Amino acid sequence: MEFNATVAPAKKIGAEAPHIPGDKSISHRAVIFAAMAEGESHVTNLAPGEDVASSMRCVAALGAMVEHDNTSVRITGGAWRSPQGVLDCGNSGTTMRLLMGALAGREVSATLDGDDSLRRRPMRRVAEPLRELGAEIETSEGTAPVHVGANHPLHGGHIQLRVASAQLASSLTLAATGATGRTTISGAGSARDHTTLMLPHFGVEVRREGDDIVIDGPQHFRAADFHVPGDPSAAAFWLAAAAIVPNSTITVHHINLNPTRLGFVAALERMGADITTTVDSEEPEPMGRIELRARPLKAIAIEAADVPAILDELPLLGIVAAYAAGTTTVRGARELRVKESDRIAVLVRGLRELGGSVTEVDDGFDVTGGAPLHGATVESGGDHRLAMAFAIAALGASSPVTIEDAGCVAISHPSFFTDLEKLCQA
Numbered sequence: 084m085e086f087n088a089t090v091a092p093a094k095k096i097g098a099e100a101p102h103i104p105g106d107k108s109i110s111h112r113a114v115i116f117a118a119m120a121e122g123e124s125h126v127t128n129l130a131p132g133e134d135v136a137s138s139m140r141c142v143a144a145l146g147a148m149v150e151h152d153n154t155s156v157r158i159t160g161g162a163w164r165s166p167q168g169v170l171d172c173g174n175s176g177t178t179m180r181l182l183m184g185a186l187a188g189r190e191v192s193a194t195l196d197g198d199d200s201l202r203r204r205p206m207r208r209v210a211e212p213l214r215e216l217g218a219e220i221e222t223s224e225g226t227a228p229v230h231v232g233a234n235h236p237l238h239g240g241h242i243q244l245r246v247a248s249a250q251l252a253s254s255l256t257l258a259a260t261g262a263t264g265r266t267t268i269s270g271a272g273s274a275r276d277h278t279t280l281m282l283p284h285f286g287v288e289v290r291r292e293g294d295d296i297v298i299d300g301p302q303h304f305r306a307a308d309f310h311v312p313g314d315p316s317a318a319a320f321w322l323a324a325a326a327i328v329p330n331s332t333i334t335v336h337h338i339n340l341n342p343t344r345l346g347f348v349a350a351l352e353r354m355g356a357d358i359t360t361t362v363d364s365e366e367p368e369p370m371g372r373i374e375l376r377a378r379p380l381k382a383i384a385i386e387a388a389d390v391p392a393i394l395d396e397l398p399l400l401g402i403v404a405a406y407a408a409g410t411t412t413v414r415g416a417r418e419l420r421v422k423e424s425d426r427i428a429v430l431v432r433g434l435r436e437l438g439g440s441v442t443e444v445d446d447g448f449d450v451t452g453g454a455p456l457h458g459a460t461v462e463s464g465g466d467h468r469l470a471m472a473f474a475i476a477a478l479g480a481s482s483p484v485t486i487e488d489a490g491c492v493a494i495s496h497p498s499f500f501t502d503l504e505k506l507c508q509a
């Protein structure tokens with residue numbers, strides 16, 4: 084749904100954050116693993132947005148029985164069949180890339196496609212290493228539509244990833260579960276490790292050996308019940324709101340505290356916010372609460388090594404940096420240019436409209452903060468994370484901000500604007 088949203092500056096932020104949606108990365112995996120498993124799995128606190136709905140639609144088209152009700156889903160998986168039409172992955176890179184790997188080792192053929200944004204994103208980085216394991220995969224000049232052929236038995240091998248991407252490592256890991264022999268995947272670095280943490284829960288043995296992921300295939304998936312923790316990438320917006328509106332305190336509950344996802348929390352702490360993190364449970368991933376008290380913020384430097392754990396929050400960091408004294412620098416983040424939008428370009432354009440002082444570089448940006456931003460109309464680039472980041476920018480601005488094409492928040496957080504309103508009225 085296309086609409087523009089106008090967000091007014093906030094005087095105060097509520098102390099209790101609204102319910103945080105289930106983690107999107109983990110929800111995709113739970114849906115796909117459940118569909119690969121024989122028997123019935125039950126997933127609760129599933130991420131509510133269109134992206135995870137794309138994963139559910141695709142696995143249903145592949146033959147899984149999917150009974151979805153609000154934020155819980157029962158999936159009966161096992162035997163996959165070649166779908167009737169194309170698998171529509173919508174806006175979701177995770178759906179497309181993980182399914183490419185999951186399909187590669189199965190005796191079905193399918194064509195995966197998506198919206199204009201997904202059709203611009205690189206798929207050769209997934210197709211090429213999958214071919215090294217014996218998969219038959221054709222991209223359309225490196226992008227979607229992507230065709231995966233049937234009846235190509237996969238074999239193990241040593242795969243060196245060219246990009247330290249969690250989607251890529253996960254895709255190869257799923258393919259390796261259908262391959263005969265040992266597959267070793269190197270180069271995932273410190274990218275989010277949900278796949279290796281969740282697979283044992285679905286009966287699949289996988290090991291981390293240093294930086295390598297090792298799987299002895301073939302392996303069978305077992306149905307399981309799974310509760311999805313809150314999404315730290317969604318909580319980040321409320322934490323940022325409280326960090327930039329003076330005198331605020333906020334607590335977010337039931338959040339996934341996997342360290343590969345907490346780079347933004349660490350960055351806010353380095354910038355001077357007062358943060359307490361409490362782990363309430365440990366399995367299969369740490370989960371708990373984060374409490375933040377606003378303090379005057381100062382600039383920090385984000386280097387390449389920091390990027391994986393803060394990847395999806397870097398545009399939001401750019402907004403927070405506009406409210407911090409000094410110049411915040413982000414480098415080693417060229418991947419942002421091939422996300423749902425060119426996130427460096429969209430951020431820089433929007434921040435400039437709002438009166439921010441920002442410099443664009445090939446692999447990042449510099450933002451000099453201090454003076455409040457002013458109201459203006461900004462473009463989201465059709466990118467959910469940018470639309471939400473500009474909404475947070477408005478909270479500390481001197482006048483309201485209008486975000487064009489704001490309906491894209493439904494990709495990950497459909498209730499974002501109503502939740503934001505509640506947060507600002509409290």
Ligand code: S3P
Nearest residue numbers: 108177247248249250251394395
């Ligand atoms: C994701 C991995 C990251 C992230 C994306 C979700 C995942 O992408 O940006 O939003 O669920 O594995 P890359 O693997 O391309 O770095």
